[in-house]
Amino acid sequence: MIDGHTKLYGLLAHPAAHSLSPLIHNTSFDVTGINGIYLAFDVTSAGLADSLAAMRAMHIGGFNLSMPLKTDVLPLLDEITPRAERLQAVNTVINRDGKLIGDSTDGQGWVDALKQDNIAIDEAVVTVLGAGGAGRAIISAAVDAGAKQVYVFKRTNDLFDARREQPESWSDVVKVLPYEDESLIEKAFSESRIIANATNIGMAGDQSLPVGEGAMAQLTPQHVVSDAIYFPLETPFIRAAKKRHCHTYNGIGMLVNQAAGSFLEWTGQRMPTVPVIQAVHQAMIDRQQNEHAK
Structure with missing residues (x-):
């Protein structure tokens, strides 16, 4: 009342x-x-x-x-x-x-959403797709949570150097790499336990995947795959990761x-x-x- x-x-x-x-x-x-x-x-x-x-x-x-x-x-x-x-x-x-x-509180929201399922970031290798606002918040929180390595993939445009320097200055564990290099994404996926999509790919009827089939092929049931997008509830990325029996999370937990x-x-x-x-x-x-x- x-x-x-x-x-x-x-x-x-x-x-x-x-x-x-x-x-x-x-x-x-x-x-x-x-x-x-x-x-x-x-x-x-x-x-x-x-x-x-x-x-x-x-x-x-x-x-x-x-x-x-x-x-x-x-x-x-x-x-x-x-x-x-x-x-x-x-x-x-x-x-x-x-x-x-x-x-x-954005990045901590991502960490806490995983913690609710007893998934710890400490000593984990993490890959983050995208270095916009949500991506940087996740990177920052992953560093604070004790990630062993954080691979970040960012489009090579006019903002690339600035967006690389900022998160790499936070910690030696952060490495910002060109999004266009599919072989690097495949390598990062194979090394990572936790993968976070912080791009808008898969939102509002977009049926695209944020990475190619070669990267998706690296996913195993041991991988944790999260998407910052919460509408639709299941993005193409989450759907594809489920088919590979990954632990998957949409953006509602982070939100x-x-x-x-x-x-x-x-x-x-x-x-x-x-x-x-x-x-x-x-x-x-x-x-x-x-x-x-x-």
Whole structure:
């Protein structure tokens, strides 16, 4: 029940209406009994400074942000955590008595999703496909979790050198390689235990695989294959990995667990991730059925 003590949290994004964050956090408030509510606000870069001023003035508990606000917000904050500093991106803002603190929980969400199934990153060889925002967050979290080696594959374009230098500066275990070199991907897959797709290949009806058949042939039942994409629930990459009897994970676990990081920082309580994942999974089934009905 909303009353005079209800604490407001929310998402700043453009567009914002499609977001699953309100479902995730409001389900969590319902299950835990916390007197809070989470709303989605359609905010562009031009309105970001005013939104943060309102956050301070109205004592709003905290916000999540999507791109490009994750980077636009940096100069507007009072403080950012070391992992947000490393990534130069913030997905979570905490309001501590008017002091706005930025953090990045995205990568830890990926680690925690695997931990829920007792899959440890410590001493594992990891391959990450893509070095965009999600990819860099996963790389950073894998380093923090003690990965033995992290192979990263990035398209060779104008951003290649910059995107290579940043994650390779985080740790000697990170190696950024050209995505176009299929033989290197095959070698990385054969050496890795954990493979994460952080590209958008396989999203929204795209039936492509992020790698060639030679790389897919390296997969065994010992491999853990994850995809940051959560719609569709089963991407072509996950489907192909299942056929090779890999342990597979779509992006729902990462999505919910990164939200759980925000929830913990805002409320001091752990998110009830099991019922939240069930709620998100059902929402994605409903969305897929609606898509097919069109």
